[in-house]
Amino acid sequence: MRHALAIARREIRSYFVSPVAYVAMTVFALLSGFFFSNMLVYYISQAALADQQIQKIGRSDYQLDVPTVVLGEFFKNEAMVVLLVLPLLTMGLITDERRKGTLELLLTSPVRAAELVAGKFLAALSLFGVMLLPTLPYYYFLARGGEWEPGVVLAGYLGLILLASTAIAVGLFVSSLCENVLVSAFGTYGLLVLLFFIDTSTTAVRSLWSDVVGYFSVYVHYLNFARGVLRLGDVVYLGTIVTLVLFLTERTIEAIRFKRS
Amino acid sequence: MITVSRLTKRYGRHTAIDNLSFEVQPGEVLGLLGPNGAGKTTALRMITGFLPPSTGRVRIDGFDLYDNPLEAKRRIGYLPENPPVYPEMTTRRFLEFVAEIKDVPARQRAAAVTRAIERTQLGEVEHKRIAKLSKGFKQRVGLAQAIVHEPKVLILDEPTSSLDPKQRVEVRELISGLRGTQTVIVSTHILAEANEVADRVVIIHRGRVMAVDTPASLAQRLQARDVVIAEIHRGAGADDPAGAFDSEVRRSLAALPGAARVEVQPRGEGPGRARVESAAGTDLRGDTAAAVVLRGWRLVGLAGETLSLEEIFLALTGDDGAPA
Numbered sequence: 052m053r054h055a056l057a058i059a060r061r062e063i064r065s066y067f068v069s070p071v072a073y074v075a076m077t078v079f080a081l082l083s084g085f086f087f088s089n090m091l092v093y094y095i096s097q098a099a100l101a102d103q104q105i106q107k108i109g110r111s112d113y114q115l116d117v118p119t120v121v122l123g124e125f126f127k128n129e130a131m132v133v134l135l136v137l138p139l140l141t142m143g144l145i146t147d148e149r150r151k152g153t154l155e156l157l158l159t160s161p162v163r164a165a166e167l168v169a170g171k172f173l174a175a176l177s178l179f180g181v182m183l184l185p186t187l188p189y190y191y192f193l194a195r196g197g198e199w200e201p202g203v204v205l206a207g208y209l210g211l212i213l214l215a216s217t218a219i220a221v222g223l224f225v226s227s228l229c230e231n232v233l234v235s236a237f238g239t240y241g242l243l244v245l246l247f248f249i250d251t252s253t254t255a256v257r258s259l260w261s262d263v264v265g266y267f268s269v270y271v272h273y274l275n276f277a278r279g280v281l282r283l284g285d286v287v288y289l290g291t292i293v294t295l296v297l298f299l300t301e302r303t304i305e306a307i308r309f310k311r312s
Numbered sequence: 313m314i315t316v317s318r319l320t321k322r323y324g325r326h327t328a329i330d331n332l333s334f335e336v337q338p339g340e341v342l343g344l345l346g347p348n349g350a351g352k353t354t355a356l357r358m359i360t361g362f363l364p365p366s367t368g369r370v371r372i373d374g375f376d377l378y379d380n381p382l383e384a385k386r387r388i389g390y391l392p393e394n395p396p397v398y399p400e401m402t403t404r405r406f407l408e409f410v411a412e413i414k415d416v417p418a419r420q421r422a423a424a425v426t427r428a429i430e431r432t433q434l435g436e437v438e439h440k441r442i443a444k445l446s447k448g449f450k451q452r453v454g455l456a457q458a459i460v461h462e463p464k465v466l467i468l469d470e471p472t473s474s475l476d477p478k479q480r481v482e483v484r485e486l487i488s489g490l491r492g493t494q495t496v497i498v499s500t501h502i503l504a505e506a507n508e509v510a511d512r513v514v515i516i517h518r519g520r521v522m523a524v525d526t527p528a529s530l531a532q533r534l535q536a537r538d539v540v541i542a543e544i545h546r547g548a549g550a551d552d553p554a555g556a557f558d559s560e561v562r563r564s565l566a567a568l569p570g571a572a573r574v575e576v577q578p579r580g581e582g583p584g585r586a587r588v589e590s591a592a593g594t595d596l597r598g599d600t601a602a603a604v605v606l607r608g609w610r611l612v613g614l615a616g617e618t619l620s621l622e623e624i625f626l627a628l629t630g631d632d633g634a635p636a
Contacts, residue, residue: 061401065400151398151399152392153396153397155357156410158362161382
């Protein structure tokens with residue numbers, strides 16, 4: 052796996068010499084900040100309203116634990132930002148290597164396909180980690196709205212990282228199939244939206260079928276993290292998806308070579 | 313050092329490479345010669361492990377490429393037809409990356425990269441982005457990445473195509489400089505190039521081996537006929553009609569002993585061009601010159617013609633030269 056680190060380092064460097072990384076980070080930071088401040092303002096005003104009601108009539112329907120509600124809503128929105136931004140970071144991962152002919156260099160070197168996949172995955176995940184950094188000061192502002200629980204935040208970030216890993220793995224897989232980056236991006240969007248929201252196809256009537264399909268929704272599992280609930284089942288489910296898709300990617304790269312090029 | 317045995321690549325019903333077998337001795341430079349579309353690139357991709365063959369085996373320095381790919385690949389340096397480079401990296405950074413994935417030990421990496429840069433004369437562009445380099449420099453970066461880990465086996469796919477003549481000479485000299493220390497397979501569709509750099513030549517056509525020999529004896533074997541090209545001027549004061557002159561040239565040259573076929577192309581007021589074919593080994597240059605001068609014409613140019621690669625393939629395959 053030594054080669055995986057070399058490949059990851061090279062990939063991260065190339066992210067940062069092109070505008071891609073900076074644009075992605077900026078968009079991510081702006082959208083995250085926008086959603087966060089909107090919700091913070093909204094729920095704080097709701098809480099103020101509740102305080103007034105309590106003073107007037109002694110009770111309120113708006114009794115709110117502001118930090119917990121804000122965090123839940125914030126992490127829900129972050130899932131959408133991930134869905135929007137990450138396919139643009141993964142679309143070229145293998146596709147570009149094929150286009151430039153550098154895949155020929157990598158695959159005639161003593162590098163295993165698994166090392167190539169691991170390196171690419173690590174590179175994109177590291178960039179996502181850097182993208183999360185500007186969200187850290189939010190908790191300073193959150194603390195002004197009341198007591199907040201670090202546990203909820205940690206669960207949210209763990210969920211976010213697992214969700215991003217899923218998006219990256221799927222993007223990497225689609226990228227290994229495509230020779231055109233736009234096809235790669237569109238394919239990734241399609242597959243991710245399906246994987247995220249497959250449960251919405253069944254919400255009308257509850258049945259065993261809807262439960263089973265609902266279970267496969269990545270977003271449903273993610274919502275538990277967003278609510279601050281850490282369940283082993285969710286971690287295992289998302290981890291399995293990531294591993295499975297990465298394994299498929301490795302198989303695809305081996306199989307690419309059997310195709311006529 | 314390299315053993316290729318019964319390598320075959322099929323795509324559906326199309327056979328791109330058919331039963332390719334040859335051996336390359338340590339230190340030898342082998343030329344893989346064939347017209348475009350003969351299967352040279354496919355063959356090299358299989359020998360480097362990029363493309364798995366349908367059947368057949370490749371051994372590199374005793375390691376089977378498919379049973380023991382990592383050991384075999386460690387011993388291979390490969391320059392594909394288009395140099396595989398990351399344009400956003402600088403030359404040195406790129407070579408350091410290649411050295412790392414080729415398993416050059418960390419402590420020797422900087423020295424290995426410096427040596428590769430020296431051997432390919434890349435010093436002046438060492439810290440430039442590859443995207444900014446000229447085609448010739450890019451090709452040298454490609455060559456540098458192939459040799460940075462000092463592989464025992466070097467495989468070069470048309471290393472001089474897309475270069476200008478001066479750069480071609482440089483790359484050929486570089487390859488010749490590797491002779492003896494490295495085992496090299498170099499593909500080309502230019503016969504002269506194979507003659508110059510290779511110790512031995514494998515000619516492939518439509519995926520099949522047509523001939524394996526040294527360049528010199530191959531040329532001898534294939535030289536089915538000699539050709540003389542003579543440029544002839546009517547001479548001052550002559551005023552007979554052009555058509556008569558042409559047929560007279562044809563007649564007098566065809567009368568030469570050994571001449572098999574004569575063609576004449578009139579060129580208006582300028583010199584006419586006559587092409588005389590004869591059986592192999594009979595050099596008609598002297599006789600042609602004498603015949604022309606004897607008639608009082610002026611001999612403006614005279615040259616023997618070497619067979620083009622296309623003609624050699626025709627000779628080898630008895631093919632009508634239809635696109636392969």
